[in-house]
Amino acid sequence: MAEHGGIPSLSDEPKEGVVTGPNAWYGRTSQGIDWHVYLGNASQVLAAFNDKSFHCVVTSPPYYNLRDYNVEGQIGVEETVQEYVNAIAEVMDQVYRVLKQDGVLFLNIGDTYYSGKGEAQGKDRKSKKRRFGLRPVDKSGGVGIGIRPKNDTGADTVEHFLPKDRHPQQAYEWINYRLVCATLNSRKKTHEDILDPFHIKNGWFTIDFPSLFIKPAKGLNEDLAQRIQLTIDILRLNDESTCWQSRERYIKVYCLRQITFDHLLSEAPFIAFELIRQNLVESIREIMAYSSI
Ligand SMILES: C[S@@+](CC[C@H](N)C(=O)[O-])C[C@H]1O[C@@H](n2cnc3c(N)ncnc32)[C@H](O)[C@@H]1O
Numbered sequence: 001m002a003e004h005g006g007i008p009s010l011s012d013e014p015k016e017g018v019v020t021g022p023n024a025w026y027g028r029t030s031q032g033i034d035w036h037v038y039l040g041n042a043s044q045v046l047a048a049f050n051d052k053s054f055h056c057v058v059t060s061p062p063y064y065n066l067r068d069y070n071v072e073g074q075i076g077v078e079e080t081v082q083e084y085v086n087a088i089a090e091v092m093d094q095v096y097r098v099l100k101q102d103g104v105l106f107l108n109i110g111d112t113y114y115s116g117k118g119e120a121q122g123k124d125r126k127s128k129k130r131r132f133g134l135r136p137v138d139k140s141g142g143v144g145i146g147i148r149p150k151n152d153t154g155a156d157t158v159e160h161f162l163p164k165d166r167h168p169q170q171a172y173e174w175i176n177y178r179l180v181c182a183t184l185n186s187r188k189k190t191h192e193d194i195l196d197p198f199h200i201k202n203g204w205f206t207i208d209f210p211s212l213f214i215k216p217a218k219g220l221n222e223d224l225a226q227r228i229q230l231t232i233d234i235l236r237l238n239d240e241s242t243c244w245q246s247r248e249r250y251i252k253v254y255c256l257r258q259i260t261f262d263h264l265l266s267e268a269p270f271i272a273f274e275l276i277r278q279n280l281v282e283s284i285r286e287i288m289a290y291s292s293i
Pocket of ligand 1: 040041042043060061062063069071073074075076
């Protein structure tokens with residue numbers, strides 16, 4: 001909500017680009033608080049407000065390449081991700097300017113740009129109401145926009161380490177939350193016998209090259225090695241169509257020098273750490289037989 005002085009009153013000379021008249025409304029609540037609603041391009045509407053005039057901004061902009069809202073100047077249908085980020089940033093420059101120093105911004109933004117397990121979805125089977133015409137991703141035939149699925153193991157999600165069905169008192173305890181990908185979350189189900197990521201020590205799990213299979217490290221006590229193996233089995237970390245395939249993709253692009261070691265370190269740190277630990281950062285190309293390509 002803006003402080004009174006910050007809001008351009010409807011009788012003010014409108015700044016260029018600001019929608020007024022039929023696209024602006026104002027009134028007063030029963031408690032005497034003035035409200036104004038403006039419809040228009042977000043960065044242009046915000047440009048009319050004074051610096052530091054708002055306590056709070058709540059916004060839910062379109063996600064990239066998901067829907068066509070059929071409005072001029074809409075965000076989300078840019079050709080590239082960079083252009084999309086630029087469009088959001090342009091609005092955020094204005095948001096930053098109009099927010100007070102101790103103001104709060106709630107930005108609801110998803111990294112969804114792709115769905116249907118790699119297939120374009122001509123229909124939204126879940127809800128017709130959620131469809132706003134043909135999505136750009138549909139028009140392009142899904143993968144045609146040149147973006148492949150983000151990963152092989154599903155989106156990031158939050159997991160209850162102690163299953164909430166069996167431990168309802170732990171359902172809202174931060175200490176019980178773990179970040180996990182959706183595929184592994186569904187494989188863990190209600191298992192309580194896998195290792196807690198918070199307790200796993202570097203070097204317990206190893207990657208065998210060139211097979212890319214995950215194995216318990218040699219030399220661990222038998223009990224621990226068995227728990228590591230159980231975790232590998234339950235989560236199917238060597239399943240070829242998901243986890244293994246993901247490792248293979250990263251190793252391949254690294255060996256072919258399409259990504260740097262720093263990139264590997266940030267995107268697939270377990271693989272990168274294993275290459276360091278096993279002293280294979282350079283020789284991996286020969287081991288994986290990519291050196292002659
Ligand atoms: C995800 S929806 C938000 C829906 C809204 N939170 C609601 O509950 O109705 C995104 C909205 O942003 C609008 N939009 C797209 N580009 C815009 C722009 N440049 N300036 C202002 N709004 C824009 C779309 O028309 C759409 O209504």
